[in-house]
Amino acid sequence: MTSFDTLVRPDRYPLSSAYDPAWLLRLDMGPHPLWMLEDLVRDLDLRPGARVLDLGSGKGATSVFLAREYGVQVVAADWWVGAEEAAEVFAQAGVGDQVEAVRAEAHALPFEKESFDAIVSVDAFEYFGTADSYLPYLVRFLRPGGLLGMATPGMTREVRELGAIPAHIKEVVGWEAIAWHTPEWWRFQWEITELVEVTSARLQEGGWQDWLLWARACADHDPENRASHQPVIDMLVADGGEHLGFTLMTARKR
Ligand SMILES: C[S@@+](CC[C@H](N)C(=O)[O-])C[C@H]1O[C@@H](n2cnc3c(N)ncnc32)[C@H](O)[C@@H]1O
Numbered sequence: 389m390t391s392f393d394t395l396v397r398p399d400r401y402p403l404s405s406a407y408d409p410a411w412l413l414r415l416d417m418g419p420h421p422l423w424m425l426e427d428l429v430r431d432l433d434l435r436p437g438a439r440v441l442d443l444g445s446g447k448g449a450t451s452v453f454l455a456r457e458y459g460v461q462v463v464a465a466d467w468w469v470g471a472e473e474a475a476e477v478f479a480q481a482g483v484g485d486q487v488e489a490v491r492a493e494a495h496a497l498p499f500e501k502e503s504f505d506a507i508v509s510v511d512a513f514e515y516f517g518t519a520d521s522y523l524p525y526l527v528r529f530l531r532p533g534g535l536l537g538m539a540t541p542g543m544t545r546e547v548r549e550l551g552a553i554p555a556h557i558k559e560v561v562g563w564e565a566i567a568w569h570t571p572e573w574w575r576f577q578w579e580i581t582e583l584v585e586v587t588s589a590r591l592q593e594g595g596w597q598d599w600l601l602w603a604r605a606c607a608d609h610d611p612e613n614r615a616s617h618q619p620v621i622d623m624l625v626a627d628g629g630e631h632l633g634f635t636l637m638t639a640r641k642r
Contacts, residue, residue, distance in 0.1 A: 390604045390608045395601070401422070404420075404425075404426050412449055413610065415446070417446040417511075421449050424636070425453055427592055428636050429537065431638040432508075433535065435460075437459065437461065438458075438460045438505035439463070439506075442465065442508050442510075443507055443509040444494065445464035445489075446469055447474060452481040454508065455483040455487050456483060460505075461486055464478070466489075466490075467491065467492065494512075494515075497526075506537065508536075508537045508538075509539070513540045527583050530641045535638065535641075538574075538636075539637075540569075542570060542595075542632075547568075554631055557627070557631065557632070560620060569635060585639060585642060587638045588638045591634070591635060599620075599632065600625070603621045607621060
């Protein structure tokens with residue numbers, strides 16, 4: 389049994405380490421979202437009071453973190469999780485006045501043009517954001533000079549370049565792995581539009597290890613769903629960090 393302590397790593401993630409691992413595991417929808425977000429925001433100049441869209445916010449851990457740690461006003465938009473369920477998380481975390489929960493589909497966002505100072509998305513873009521037309525659609529909601537930050541499962545080399553999805557990934561993720569792009573892929577995809585200036589594009593240092601730590605903690609502390617976590621653990625162990633990690637991207641709207 390992995391201890392909760394494996395999820396408290398103040399040397400690498402000092403802000404995230406203040407959050408109760410049991411609370412985070414209850415909100416689990418994918419790899420440790422606060423580690424990704426804390427690292428991502430190192431490349432993003434979020435100012436207190438900024439209006440931030442958390443796109444694909446899930447059960448809301450990242451929105452709570454944005455409100456508490458950076459003093460921003462958050463709109464938490466998600467498709468699978470209802471606004472009422474997310475609003476309950478925000479109220480219990482004491483950030484109900486700073487975070488508004490909205491049920492929204494990423495291609496039909498119910499917001500005014502240029503109404504956000506920043507858009508942040510953690511472990512969600514891979515589901516809706518890879519089409520050529522998506523970045524141009526999304527940036528219309530950012531004010532000029534507004535910031536975009538995105539963290540998503542990524543690979544060290546493009547599937548296209550490898551010629552096939554590696555077997556250990558295909559077995560668990562199937563064709564969806566074709567959306568797990570390299571930082572270089574995202575950089576080109578975004579910069580070619582000339583709508584944004586990419587300010588950072590990197591594979592997260594230690595991302596593969598972070599993912600494995602999280603998957604093991606989920607399996608140990610959520611025994612009822614161990615069967616759903618074990619294939620991910622097996623995939624990561626088989627990978628050994630050769631292909632898998634997280635792509636972190638930041639950009640500024642021109
Ligand atoms: C793996 S979960 C991650 C949730 C959260 N960001 C986290 O890290 O815990 C992916 C999220 O993307 C959201 N999502 C997927 N497709 C979407 C779409 N078309 N529009 C809006 N949200 C979407 C889902 O609702 C889900 O909450």
